[in-house]
Amino acid sequence: MNQIQWFPGHMAKARRQVEEKLKLVDIVYELLDARIPIASANPMIQNIVKDKPRLVILNKSDLADNNETAKFIEYYENMGVPALGVNSLSGNMSTAILAKTKAILRELSEKEARKGMKPRPFRAMVLGIPNVGKSQFINHLAGKAKAKTGDTPGVTRMQTFLRGGNFLELLDNPGILWPRFDGERVGMLLAMVGTIKADLIxxxxxxxxxxxxxxxxxxxxxxxxxxxxxxxxxxxxxxxxxxxxxxxxxxxxxxxxxxxxxxxxxxxxxxxxxxxxxxxxxxxxxx
Ligand SMILES: Nc1nc2c(ncn2[C@@H]2O[C@H](COP(=O)(O)OP(=O)(O)OP(=O)(O)O)[C@@H](O)[C@H]2O)c(=O)[nH]1
Ligand SMILES: [Mg+2]
CATH class of the missing domain: 1.10.1580.10 (Conserved Hypothetical Protein Ylqf; Chain: A; domain 2)
Incomplete structure (x- = not known):
């Protein structure tokens, strides 16, 4: 695995790039690894995304315990953060993701309609730490293998919008954020599921x-x-x-x-x- 090394300079740059792209979109899909939803979250996410609507995606839910995924979803929803469990490899979640997105963005659509604007596809960007499945998730929504995936972190480069059904456009180049570095436990969890290079520990x-x-x-x-x-x-x-x-x-x-x-x-x-x-x-x- 080709490990991204996160130094303060890289983090500042990643953050800047994400902040630039945030201006282009209506909603952020924050991808977490359903097996380790806490350890796979970027610690600054709220601070970076600010008041842009956010949908938490518990990705790789096929690898996780359904009961626990349900509890995490309930927890996020109770905190006012919409969340969904997704299997980007073989599930068919596009309809559920679109429905949830529309519900989250209803106010925005209504506001635009009142201004006389025509209905338009929503624009979304995908955020998450390396290897959490961002490109796979985009492919899942776009319906074809359009974004490059791989089990090496950092394979994505280009930037265009992909069509995810008629109601959604996805920023092809997902925002890659750094994982938590607070404490040994998080590092162990990331290494255990194979998200960070195992031989770092x-x-x-x-x-x-x-x-x-x-x-x-x-x-x-x-x-x-x-x-x-x-x-x-x-x-x-x-x-x-x-x-x-x-x-x-x-x-x-x-x-x-x-x-x-x-x-x-x-x-x-x-x-x-x-x-x-x-x-x-x-x-x-x-x-
Ligand atoms: N089982 C399972 N595997 C998944 C799922 N989503 C992604 N993967 C696998 O996880 C690995 C990483 O997926 P990518 O989509 O390349 O991850 P990424 O977040 O784009 O990674 P970077 O571009 O390197 O940051 C690949 O081997 C995928 O096949 C999922 O929902 N379930
Ligand atoms: Mg990728």
Whole structure:
């Protein structure tokens, strides 16, 4: 993965570019990763978007726990921030997104109609941290693979408007914002789902973090997947057990822990333990 390095200068530039583009649009689609809605949010979003209408998109909702996605949506809506869960890969959410957009922008349409203006497509821009699925989301709405996607952050360059049905125009070049940098936990979550380059943090630390999250939030799935009879508090012992059950052995017979960690993270990222959400609303959300 080609990691964008965010330095203060880059952040200022990204912010400026987004602020320029904001003038061109009626609404902002703020994309979050439904598995980590808090960690994948840009900390300055409110400050950057200001009073431009905003719709929070919990993207990659196919990878997340539906119950938890519903709770996050309810939470945002209660705070006055409209939100929707979306699977940009294979779902068909265009109608729901357009309907929600129209509802959010109703006042604007009415105002324009009173001024005698003809109905026009709304203009939207997509905002989010690298790799959250901005280009995929645009393609989903535009109906074809028009924006370039890839699992490397930072693949998008050009700037035009794409048609998303008859009522929407999307800024082709999405606004890329930096992730949170406040604390180890956020970095771990981003590395765990594969949003930031995994080797920025030692493999063992990411796997260890993931294991403790699963012990806390999805213990049954963990035990089922790896045939564990009990979840001891000693994580090294659990990885040892997983290593034995999965045949991650060194030539001399010891456990190949690196392989165990990789296998575990691969399973996590590829939904082999089912769709999961790694944060809860109670984990101190700030909008
Ligand atoms: N399962 C699933 N994968 C998704 C979804 N949306 C995007 N992806 C995948 O996530 C990866 C990143 O998607 P992009 O659309 O390239 O992300 P981006 O935000 O445009 O990334 P940058 O342009 O690099 O900032 C790709 O491998 C997509 O296939 C989704 O809703 N569900
Ligand atoms: Mg992109």
């Amino acid at each position: 030692p493999l063992e630390a990411v796997a260890d973090f993931g294991l403790s999250l699963l012990i806390d939030k999805y213990p049954d799935r963990l035990m089922n997947r790896y045939d564990l009879e009990a979840l001891s508090v000693d994580q090294r012992a659990l990885f040892h057990k997983i290593g034995i059950n999965r045949g991650c052995l060194l030539q001399g017979g010891g456990i190949d822990y690196d392989r165990v960690y990789k296998l575990f993270l691969h399973d996590l990222r590829n939904q082999l333990l089912g769709p999961m959400t790694f944060e809860r609303i109670t984990d101190n959300v700030s909008l």
